Amino acid sequence: MTAPAPGPTTTTFRQAYREALRDALRRDELAFLMGEDVGMYGGCFGVSTGLLEEFGPERVRDTPLSEAGFVGAGIGAALNGMHPIVEVMTVNFSLLALDQIMNNAASMLHMSGGQFNVPLVIRMTTGAGRQLAAQHSHSLEGWFGHIPGIRVLAPGTLEDARGMLWTALQDPDPVLIFENGRLYGTEGELAPDAGPVEIDHAAVRRAGTDLTLITYGGSLPRALEAAELLLADGISAEVVDLRTLRPLDTTTILASVSRTHRAVVVDEAWRTGSLSAEVSARIMEGAFYELDAPVARVCGAEVPIPYAQHLEQAALPQPEDIALAARELVQDHG
Amino acid sequence: MNSDIGEDKVPLLQLLTPEGARVTGRGNSAYRKRIAGLKPEQLRGMYRDMVLTRRFDDEATSLQRQGELGLYAPSRGQEAAQVGNAYALAPQDFVFPSYREHGVLQVRGVDPVDRLEFYRGTDHGGWNPLEYNAQVYTVVIGSQALHAAGYAMGVQRDGLVGTGDPAKDTAVVTYFGDGATSQGDVNEGLVFAAVNQAPVVFFCQNNQWAISEPTTRQTRTPLYKRGEGFGIPSLRVDGNDVLACYAATQEALERARSGGGPTFIEAFTYRMGAHTTSDDPTRYRTTEQEEIWRKRDPIDRLRILLENEGAIDGDFEAELRAEADALGERLRERTRKLEPATKTQMFETVYATEHSIVSEDRAWFEAYEAGEPTDATYATSAPAGAASQTAVAQQGGTR
Numbered sequence: 001m002t003a004p005a006p007g008p009t010t011t012t013f014r015q016a017y018r019e020a021l022r023d024a025l026r027r028d029e030l031a032f033l034m035g036e037d038v039g040m041y042g043g044c045f046g047v048s049t050g051l052l053e054e055f056g057p058e059r060v061r062d063t064p065l066s067e068a069g070f071v072g073a074g075i076g077a078a079l080n081g082m083h084p085i086v087e088v089m090t091v092n093f094s095l096l097a098l099d100q101i102m103n104n105a106a107s108m109l110h111m112s113g114g115q116f117n118v119p120l121v122i123r124m125t126t127g128a129g130r131q132l133a134a135q136h137s138h139s140l141e142g143w144f145g146h147i148p149g150i151r152v153l154a155p156g157t158l159e160d161a162r163g164m165l166w167t168a169l170q171d172p173d174p175v176l177i178f179e180n181g182r183l184y185g186t187e188g189e190l191a192p193d194a195g196p197v198e199i200d201h202a203a204v205r206r207a208g209t210d211l212t213l214i215t216y217g218g219s220l221p222r223a224l225e226a227a228e229l230l231l232a233d234g235i236s237a238e239v240v241d242l243r244t245l246r247p248l249d250t251t252t253i254l255a256s257v258s259r260t261h262r263a264v265v266v267d268e269a270w271r272t273g274s275l276s277a278e279v280s281a282r283i284m285e286g287a288f289y290e291l292d293a294p295v296a297r298v299c300g301a302e303v304p305i306p307y308a309q310h311l312e313q314a315a316l317p318q319p320e321d322i323a324l325a326a327r328e329l330v331q332d333h334g
Numbered sequence: 335m336n337s338d339i340g341e342d343k344v345p346l347l348q349l350l351t352p353e354g355a356r357v358t359g360r361g362n363s364a365y366r367k368r369i370a371g372l373k374p375e376q377l378r379g380m381y382r383d384m385v386l387t388r389r390f391d392d393e394a395t396s397l398q399r400q401g402e403l404g405l406y407a408p409s410r411g412q413e414a415a416q417v418g419n420a421y422a423l424a425p426q427d428f429v430f431p432s433y434r435e436h437g438v439l440q441v442r443g444v445d446p447v448d449r450l451e452f453y454r455g456t457d458h459g460g461w462n463p464l465e466y467n468a469q470v471y472t473v474v475i476g477s478q479a480l481h482a483a484g485y486a487m488g489v490q491r492d493g494l495v496g497t498g499d500p501a502k503d504t505a506v507v508t509y510f511g512d513g514a515t516s517q518g519d520v521n522e523g524l525v526f527a528a529v530n531q532a533p534v535v536f537f538c539q540n541n542q543w544a545i546s547e548p549t550t551r552q553t554r555t556p557l558y559k560r561g562e563g564f565g566i567p568s569l570r571v572d573g574n575d576v577l578a579c580y581a582a583t584q585e586a587l588e589r590a591r592s593g594g595g596p597t598f599i600e601a602f603t604y605r606m607g608a609h610t611t612s613d614d615p616t617r618y619r620t621t622e623q624e625e626i627w628r629k630r631d632p633i634d635r636l637r638i639l640l641e642n643e644g645a646i647d648g649d650f651e652a653e654l655r656a657e658a659d660a661l662g663e664r665l666r667e668r669t670r671k672l673e674p675a676t677k678t679q680m681f682e683t684v685y686a687t688e689h690s691i692v693s694e695d696r697a698w699f700e701a702y703e704a705g706e707p708t709d710a711t712y713a714t715s716a717p718a719g720a721a722s723q724t725a726v727a728q729q730g731g732t733r
Binding site: 036044063065066068096132303304306310321328 | 691707
């Protein structure tokens with residue numbers, strides 16, 4: 001007689017990310033974590049709490065306050081065969097390291113004639129909603145999705161928060177993981193044996209027939225909430241979680257839109273010149289004759305993210321906004 | 335951790351001991367001369383501004399705890415560095431603060447309530463920088479060092495350096511911490527100021543902590559030596575000694591205004607409070623260390639000096655306490671009355687002039703808020719020509 005498999009446990013995104021780091025540091029002696037306040041402090045958002053005590057200062061390294069410094073050093077360590085996991089406190093700070101990320105990490109393989117790949121993982125917090133104002137709160141993952149040479153991931157579920165890091169570490173090229181800060185404290189159920197997940201495909205998180213909500217990361221829970229609101233109106237919404245922002249899984253997107261014939265792209269990043277524009281263009285290119293309505297978008301207001309709480313919330317896509325856009329799409333183009 | 339950056343091994347300009355006694359030994363005579371002329375009312379003024387800065391700090395911290403401010407960055411422990419520095423400024427000098435320079439802004443005369451507008455989120459600006467020659471708070475770590483270098487290069491182009499006219503010659507001061515010295519912006523600011531001999535004073539408050547990281551995570555050499563490496567005259571002062579901070583800044587400002595170029599001052603001090611109200615220092619430092627620095631409190635030592643020299647008495651102390659209480663009351667009352675910004679305010683400061691994308695967003699938002707029909711596809715369902723006409727109409731405020 002075998003013992004029943006343990007049931008799922010309640011956990012948070014923060015704990016799932018931490019478990020992923022712990023797992024990586026245990027399994028791969030070449031892996032190490034570095035960044036500002038990641039050691040003694042356990043990370044500014046508490047993701048690496050306890051890891052310094054468990055793995056020591058060689059593998060959990062507090063660095064000087066220089067984003068260009070620790071990202072650049074991460075590239076150097078990766079070139080030397082290490083598997084660095086670099087934490088950038090927020091995506092806004094990553095701009096200080098953009099030269100290292102784009103002109104160096106993303107270009108190194110190309111510029112060395114294929115000799116030097118860069119097995120580097122860069123994690124950073126993205127997104128608004130925590131009253132951290134316009135220099136700590138933006139959603140710039142779409143910008144990084146523009147850059148050839150890197151892979152861009154955006155976990156929106158606990159399984160992905162737990163599972164994407166290890167797979168990213170196996171990638172011979174630089175991988176950026178965007179952790180939405182609003183989700184860190186979000187609780188949910190996670191199987192005790194949750195482990196690495198694939199990072200090539202989008203996922204249908206909810207099946208539906210009337211339209212597709214396409215989103216990722218911090219907007220995924222809001223899109224799922226919107227789908228519930230829509231159900232009350234008799235509208236059946238499918239929800240596609242992009243998961244990997246570069247390369248986009250166009251096949252999954254087009255397959256869903258071909259079933260529902262309507263699409264709303266939801267992204268808290270700005271609309272103009274954005275990832276949402278890219279998704280919309282791909283639907284137009286690949287499923288134009290399947291569409292019963294123009295692709296709609298619900299995005300963050302095109303302003304620097306406000307600090308005042310009520311303004312910040314007003315600037316972000318809320319479930320009601322998403323449901324409204326979806327309703328209009330169905331009603332106007334029934 | 336072994337390190338040569340600590341206080342015991344590095345020369346330190348100190349004119350007032352932690353016990354409140356003037357330093358009379360040899361070696362500091364040039365700086366002692368600079369404070370010899372400070373009259374009792376000037377010393378009382380410094381003391382008053384330090385006390386009021388701390389009261390502002392305590393009140394703001396409490397207001398944040400009560401949910402009246404989103405965040406606050408306390409300056410407790412750094413009052414002497416900031417007030418001493420700011421007392422040496424001439425009215426025409428321009429300062430570029432970080433987010434912690436409440437003492438500098440106190441001396442510059444910026445209304446304390448205006449300063450809290452920033453932290454409450456009612457107004458990012460809070461005050462007019464040109465009225466006080468004080469830039470608004472800079473949140474990005476170290477960026478202001480470059481802004482200061484550029485502003486100082488502008489001062490040079492304006493011919494406001496080395497004229498010999500004390501009402502005209504102008505200097506710039508920028509403030510940053512030990513953590514910021516690792517950022518490229520600060521190092522690049524030092525390069526630009528040095529090669530241009532720009533009239534800027536780099537005032538580094540080494541408060542020992544960059545959130546959870548001690549200064550040993552940023553440097554293996556005393557920070558003032560960084561300045562020397564750029565060819566900039568540099569020194570370390572006791573940052574809890576208001577007289578030393580005043581004297582060193584005065585010397586640096588004279589150098590800058592006369593055309594002698596930049597100076598780097600490392601004010602060796604301690605962040606007695608948290609990094610911000612989001613931080614919990616008990617996670618990374620000991621109460622023993624905090625206790626050592628509590629005994630070096632910058633306000634206590636000036637008070638002892640003033641008492642011993644008969645510059646203040648019980649009446650003065652009582653009046654100052656009453657003034658601080660009144661400040662606290664005014665801060666609490668007026669801060670709570672600061673009206674939240676209207677929801678459309680976020681659209682007003684994106685561009686200096688009308689902008690089509692913002693206008694579109696705003697029109698959608700206003701319709702949504704009013705419960706009117708919105709068009710999720712942003713007029714794309716209308717013919718292209720009609721869409722552009724819609725955009726024009728939206729700019730006129732109609733829909």
